[in-house]
Amino acid sequence: MNLIVEREKQLLELERRIEELREANTHQPIDMSPEIRAFEQKYREIQREIFGSMTPWEKVHMARHPNRPTSADYIAQLQAFDELHGDRTFRDDPAIVGGFATLGERAVMVIGEQRGRDTKENVRRNFGMPSPEGYRKVARLAHLAGRFGVPIVTFVDTKGADPSAASEEHAQSEAIAACLYEFTIVPVPIVATVIGEGGSGGALALSIADRIVMLEHSYYSVASPEGCAAILWSDASKADEAAAHLKLTAQDLQQFGIVDEVIPEPLGGAHRDAAGTIACVLNAIQTALGQLVAMPPDRLREARYLKYRRIGAWESERREAVRTGS
Amino acid sequence: MNLIVEREKQLLELERRIEELREANTHQPIDMSPEIRAFEQKYREIQREIFGSMTPWEKVHMARHPNRPTSADYIAQLQAFDELHGDRTFRDDPAIVGGFATLGERAVMVIGEQRGRDTKENVRRNFGMPSPEGYRKVARLAHLAGRFGVPIVTFVDTKGADPSAASEEHAQSEAIAACLYEFTIVPVPIVATVIGEGGSGGALALSIADRIVMLEHSYYSVASPEGCAAILWSDASKADEAAAHLKLTAQDLQQFGIVDEVIPEPLGGAHRDAAGTIACVLNAIQTALGQLVAMPPDRLREARYLKYRRIGAWESERREAVRTGS
Amino acid sequence: MPMPDWLRHRRNKPEESEEAALWTKCPSCGEVLYRRDVAANMWVCSRCSHHFRMSALDRISTLIDGDFTEIGTEVLPGDPLQWVDKKAYTTKLAADREKSKLSEGVVCGFGQIGGYNVALGVMDFHFRGGTMGTVVGERITMLLEEATRREVPCIIFTASGGARMEEGMLALMQMAKTTAAVARFIEQGNVYITVLTDPTTGGVSASSAFQSDVILAEPKAMIGFAGRRVIEQTIRQKLPDQFQTAEFLLEKGHIDMVVDRHEMKATLTRLLQYAAQGRSRVKAGSA
Amino acid sequence: MPMPDWLRHRRNKPEESEEAALWTKCPSCGEVLYRRDVAANMWVCSRCSHHFRMSALDRISTLIDGDFTEIGTEVLPGDPLQWVDKKAYTTKLAADREKSKLSEGVVCGFGQIGGYNVALGVMDFHFRGGTMGTVVGERITMLLEEATRREVPCIIFTASGGARMEEGMLALMQMAKTTAAVARFIEQGNVYITVLTDPTTGGVSASSAFQSDVILAEPKAMIGFAGRRVIEQTIRQKLPDQFQTAEFLLEKGHIDMVVDRHEMKATLTRLLQYAAQGRSRVKAGSA
Ligand SMILES: [Zn+2]
Ligand SMILES: [Zn+2]
Numbered sequence A, B: 001m002n003l004i005v006e007r008e009k010q011l012l013e014l015e016r017r018i019e020e021l022r023e024a025n026t027h028q029p030i031d032m033s034p035e036i037r038a039f040e041q042k043y044r045e046i047q048r049e050i051f052g053s054m055t056p057w058e059k060v061h062m063a064r065h066p067n068r069p070t071s072a073d074y075i076a077q078l079q080a081f082d083e084l085h086g087d088r089t090f091r092d093d094p095a096i097v098g099g100f101a102t103l104g105e106r107a108v109m110v111i112g113e114q115r116g117r118d119t120k121e122n123v124r125r126n127f128g129m130p131s132p133e134g135y136r137k138v139a140r141l142a143h144l145a146g147r148f149g150v151p152i153v154t155f156v157d158t159k160g161a162d163p164s165a166a167s168e169e170h171a172q173s174e175a176i177a178a179c180l181y182e183f184t185i186v187p188v189p190i191v192a193t194v195i196g197e198g199g200s201g202g203a204l205a206l207s208i209a210d211r212i213v214m215l216e217h218s219y220y221s222v223a224s225p226e227g228c229a230a231i232l233w234s235d236a237s238k239a240d241e242a243a244a245h246l247k248l249t250a251q252d253l254q255q256f257g258i259v260d261e262v263i264p265e266p267l268g269g270a271h272r273d274a275a276g277t278i279a280c281v282l283n284a285i286q287t288a289l290g291q292l293v294a295m296p297p298d299r300l301r302e303a304r305y306l307k308y309r310r311i312g313a314w315e316s317e318r319r320e321a322v323r324t325g326s
Numbered sequence C, D: 001m002p003m004p005d006w007l008r009h010r011r012n013k014p015e016e017s018e019e020a021a022l023w024t025k026c027p028s029c030g031e032v033l034y035r036r037d038v039a040a041n042m043w044v045c046s047r048c049s050h051h052f053r054m055s056a057l058d059r060i061s062t063l064i065d066g067d068f069t070e071i072g073t074e075v076l077p078g079d080p081l082q083w084v085d086k087k088a089y090t091t092k093l094a095a096d097r098e099k100s101k102l103s104e105g106v107v108c109g110f111g112q113i114g115g116y117n118v119a120l121g122v123m124d125f126h127f128r129g130g131t132m133g134t135v136v137g138e139r140i141t142m143l144l145e146e147a148t149r150r151e152v153p154c155i156i157f158t159a160s161g162g163a164r165m166e167e168g169m170l171a172l173m174q175m176a177k178t179t180a181a182v183a184r185f186i187e188q189g190n191v192y193i194t195v196l197t198d199p200t201t202g203g204v205s206a207s208s209a210f211q212s213d214v215i216l217a218e219p220k221a222m223i224g225f226a227g228r229r230v231i232e233q234t235i236r237q238k239l240p241d242q243f244q245t246a247e248f249l250l251e252k253g254h255i256d257m258v259v260d261r262h263e264m265k266a267t268l269t270r271l272l273q274y275a276a277q278g279r280s281r282v283k284a285g286s287a
Helices: A003-026 A033-051 A056-063 A071-075 A119-124 A132-148 A165-169 A172-185 A200-204 A225-233 A236-246 A250-255 A270-292 A297-309 A317-325 B003-026 B033-051 B056-063 B071-075 B119-124 B132-148 B165-169 B172-185 B200-204 B225-233 B236-246 B250-255 B270-292 B297-309 B317-325 C005-012 C035-040 C056-063 C089-100 C134-150 C165-187 C228-235 C246-251 C261-283 D005-012 D035-040 D056-063 D089-100 D134-150 D165-187 D228-235 D246-251 D261-283
Strands: A080-084 A096-103 A106-113 A152-158 A190-199 A211-215 A219-221 A261-263 B080-084 B096-103 B106-113 B152-158 B190-199 B211-215 B219-221 B261-263 C023-025 C032-034 C068-071 C106-113 C116-123 C154-160 C192-201 C214-217 D023-025 D032-034 D068-071 D106-113 D116-123 D154-160 D192-201 D214-217
Touching: A003 A033, A003 A056, A056 A190, A056 A219, A056 A225, A056 A236, A071 A096, A071 A106, A071 A152, A071 A190, A071 A270, A080 C261, A096 A132, A096 A270, A096 C261, A106 A132, A106 A270, A106 C261, A132 A172, A132 C261, A152 A200, A165 D228, A172 A200, A172 A297, A172 D165, A190 A200, A190 A270, A200 D165, A211 A250, A211 A270, A219 A236, A219 A250, A219 D165, A225 A236, A225 D165, A236 D165, A250 A261, A261 A270, A297 D165, B003 B033, B003 B056, B056 B190, B056 B219, B056 B225, B056 B236, B071 B096, B071 B106, B071 B152, B071 B190, B071 B270, B080 D261, B096 B132, B096 B270, B096 D261, B106 B132, B106 B270, B106 D261, B132 B172, B132 D261, B152 B200, B165 C228, B172 B200, B172 B297, B172 C165, B190 B200, B190 B270, B200 C165, B211 B250, B211 B270, B219 B236, B219 B250, B219 C165, B225 B236, B225 C165, B236 C165, B250 B261, B261 B270, B297 C165, C005 C056, C023 C035, C032 C035, C056 C106, C056 C116, C056 C261, C068 C134, C089 C165, C106 C134, C106 C261, C116 C134, C116 C261, C134 C154, C134 C165, C165 C192, C192 C261, C214 C246, C214 C261, D005 D056, D023 D035, D032 D035, D056 D106, D056 D116, D056 D261, D068 D134, D106 D134, D106 D261, D116 D134, D116 D261, D134 D154, D134 D165, D165 D192, D192 D261, D214 D246, D214 D261
Parallel strands: A106 A152, A152 A190, A190 A211, A190 A219, A211 A261, B106 B152, B152 B190, B190 B211, B190 B219, B211 B261, C116 C154, C154 C192, C192 C214, D116 D154, D154 D192, D192 D214
Antiparallel strands: A080 A096, A096 A106, B080 B096, B096 B106, C023 C032, C068 C106, C106 C116, D023 D032, D068 D106, D106 D116
C-alpha cells in the first residue's frame, strides 16, 4: 500500500465534487461560485498539508508512486533512441534500458533502470531490479560510450539489485563491481539522475558520475528503509523511523555534497505534471553536459576522482583536506 | 574404435610371447636365444611397419589415443602450478586447466585443453571440448598473464569447441572471438603446443602464438575429418579420405609455415615414452621462450601481427609480399 | 574514380542483378513473387517480409550513397592444397565466379553511407557459401588496414558457412589474421560495426562477426558457431525453430539489435552520426 | 620504524590476542577446544579444520615476515548522521574499539610477505561487522594510493557485512571511492590480489573484493551480494547449505582458488613471485 496513493484519494474525491458543482452552476439560477471557491480553497489547503512538507518516509512512497515517470518516459522525450541489448553472453535484462540517443543536438549514451508501469510489465522487468546480466549490459554500454566518445546519461530508479539465487549464481557482486570500475575510468562525461528510488549498490552502479541530479521527492539510500530496520532492529515495520535516520532525501544528500542539483517537483509529485518534470530534468542534464564536454578527458577523469576522493567524514578532517589537495 | 589401439594389440601379443620365452629360457637346458632374437626381430619389423610411416588418418587416431599424454601430464612436470579457476561469471569449465606455473626458472601462465584419462573424467571434462565459460577463462587468464607480465604457454588438445545447445545459448562464437582477440594483443610471449587433437576454432582459440610447436603425430585441422567428410560428401565414413585432403599433419603445417617446430615422438607414439616426450616438449618451449622474452612488447606484438598477416596463398602472391613488407 | 559498372547497372535496373528466372517462391510464406518486385523491395517478401539472401552487389547498392571504390580485386584465389574431390577446387571456384559474378566471397571498398565515409565489406553466400578462405581473409584484412589509415568507421556484413575446407588450415588462420587487423583498428579508437545476415556461422561467427562495437542482425538470420545439425546429433533431439535465429540471440543478449533491411541504411547512418560527433570531439581533445 | 607493540606481542604469546576465556567450542564440529591451541593453529579447528573468524592483528602477524608499518591510524570515525537508535553510533563505536582493540574496521600498512614488499589491508569482522564506513573506505584508499606511489602489489583481506548503515550514503560512496583508487592502482600496471574471508557481502563484495587480478577465498567463507535471509524471503524457500560458500563460488567460476589458512602465506608468496618476475621484465622494457 502506497501512502501517497492513499492520501491522493481524498483529494481526488474533492476534485470530483468541485467539478460537479462547476457543472451544476452553469445551468441553475443561484450562483454557487462562492461555495466553489471555498471548496477550491479547501482543496489547496489539504494539498499543501499533504505535500507541502513531506517526511523522508513519505518521500520514499512518493518515489515509489505507480504513476511516477520511469526511465522510459524520459527516454521517450529524446530526439532519437537506438536501443542496444544484451551482455554479449547470457541474456538481455529488461530491467535495464540503454542505447545511443540524441539529447538536444548532442549524441549520448542513455542508460536507465526500468521498472514496469503495470504488473505485467513489472514482472517482465523484475520490478526494476537488475540482474548481473543487466549490470554487465550497463558496463558494456558505458565502455561503448567511451569508444564512441559520447557522454553518458543515466536514470537511476531501483529498489536495489535483484536479490535472487540466480543473480548470486551469476556473480551479482562481480557485475556491480565491474560497473563501478567502468564508470570510474570511462573518459566521457557522466550525468546521473535519480528519478525515483536510489536503492543501495544497485543504484550506485549507474551513478558514479561527474554530476548527480535528483528529483525533489526521489530518495537515494545506503539501504532500503525496510532493510535497514530489519537489520538494525530486526523489525521491518520501523521503516519510517529508519528512513528518518538514513538521511536519504535529495535535500540531505545535497547538503552532504553527494548530489549536485535538486530538481523541484510540482506540488503533489512528478506524476502530476510528468511532461513538465521531464522537461526540467532533461534541461538540467543538457546544462550539466554543456559544462562537462569542454573538459579534456584526463582533466574530466581527474576531477571525477577527486570528487569521490573527498567524500567522507571523520575526526581528522583537516589532514584529509590537505591530502586530497595534493 | 581407435585404429592404433587395435594395431597395438598384435604387438602386445608378441611382447607377451617374447617375455614367456625369455622366462622359460632361464630354467631349461636348451638355449632358445636364437628363436627369441627372431621374435624380437619380427617385433621390430611389425612395429616399423605399423608406425614407420603413418597416414594422416592414422595420425588422427594416434592423436586420439586414450593413453596419449594430456595437458595435465605436461603441467604435472612443471616446478610449480597454482591453478586458477572460472570465468568470473557463470562457471569453471573443467575442459580448460590453467594457472600460474614455473617452467625451469621462469614464471609462466600455462593454459591447456583437458580431456579425461578415463570415461568418468571424460564426462566431467566434456571430452576436452570447452564451453564458452572455458574460453572466457582462457581469455581472462591470457589477460592476467599480460597484467603480470609473464609469458603464456598453451597446450592444445581438443576435438573442437563444445557443440551443445547450452554453449550456443552462452555465445560460443563470442567467447572464441574474445580469445582470439586477447591472444592477438596480449603483450607477453605466447608459445602454443599441439599435443594431440587440434580441432578447428576450438583449438585456434588457444594457439594464436609467437611460436607454435606440434608433436609429430598430433594433428591440427580446419575441421575434423569426420565433419569435413560429412559436409563435403555427406558421408562421415569417408573421414580417412578427408584427413588426406585436409593437410592436417604436423609435417604439412610446417611446410605451410604455420607450425614452427615439430617434436619427434618415440616409435609407437608419445604414450610409449610419456616422460621422454614431455621432457622434449617442455625443453622446446623453454628454448622458444628464451628467444622471445628478450623482445620488447611492441616488437613482439608487431612480429606476431606480421606472422599472421603473411599467412595466405593466392595468385597475386607478389603484391601481397610487397604489401606486408611495407 | 568512376562508379563501378555493376553499381551503375543496379542503380538503373536492379531486377537484372539476379539470374533470368522471372518468378520466385518465398521459402517462408510460399507466396510466388515476381523477381522484379522482390528485387525492387530489397529482396524482402512483400507478403511476410522474409529476408531473402542478398547478393553483395545488391546489398552495397542499397547502402552506399554514390560512388564505391572497391579494393582487393587483384587478390584472387589459388589452390594451396591442390584440392580435388568429386570436382577440383579450381572448378568449383570457376562455377561460383560464373554463378555469382564475383571474383571471391567478399566485396570490400570505400564509400559513403548517409554522408559518412565508411569502409564497407560485404560477404556473399552465393560464392562458396560465403566460406572464408585466404582471399576473403586477405581482403577483409586489407579493408581494415586501409580503414585504420583513413580513420573511418568499418562496417562488415557477414554471411558465411565458416572456414573454407578446400584451403585447410590456411583458411582457419584467416580467423587469426582478420582478428589481428580488427584489434589494430579498434585499438586506434576506430568504430567497428558488424551486421550478421543469414547465415553467419563457424569461423566467421567466431571471429570478426563478434568482435565489433555494435552488432546488428537481419530478421530471422541464422547465427551460431556450431551448425544446427551437428548440435541435434550431439544432443539427439530436435531444436526449437527459434534456436540460433537473430531474435533468439537478441533475447540471449548476444547482439544489439535486429534491423529490418528497409531500416538498415537509416540505422547505420544514425550510428555513424553518433560516432562522428563523439570521435570528432575526442580528436579535438575534449571529453 | 619499530615493530608495533601488538605485533611483537602476538609474536611472543598469540593466545593472549583474544579475550581471556580459556575454552571455545567449534561452531562446525562442536569440539570444545583450548583457545591457546586454536590461536596457535591460526584459529583453525584442529579436528574439522573449520576456519574461525580471525582478528586483523592475528591475521597480519601470520602473514608478515618482520616489521609492519601501519598507515591511516590518524583517520578516525566521526558521526556524520548524528545517528542515535537504541544506542548512539558513537557508543557502538566505543564498545567495538574496546572489544576489538582496533580504532576501526580495517588495518592497513606496508611490510613484506615471503620477502616481497606489499601493501596489506585486513578488514576485521569484530569491528561493526567489518562494515565499510568512511574510515574503512578512506584507509583502503590511502593504502592503494600509497601502493601506487611505491609500485608494490596490494593484498586486501575482506571481511564485511557491507556498507555501514550508521553513516548512510557517505558509507555507500566509499564503494565509489575505493573503486576509483583500485582503478588507478591497476591502470598503473600494479598487481592487486584479494582474499575473501568469512563473511564478505554487500558493498565490499560488490566493489574492491571483486575488482582484483586474483581472487582467493578461505574455506567455507560466506561470500555474496545479497544476504542469505533476504534471498530466502524473496524466493520463499531454503537455500542449500553450500550456497554462497567459497567452494560454491569456485564451482560457479567466481573466484580463482580456495586456500587453507595454513597455505595462505605460501600461496601469496608464490603469486608475488610470479608477479615480481614478470613486472620486473616489463619495467625493463622486454616482454
Ligand atoms: Zn513470404
Ligand atoms: Zn571443528
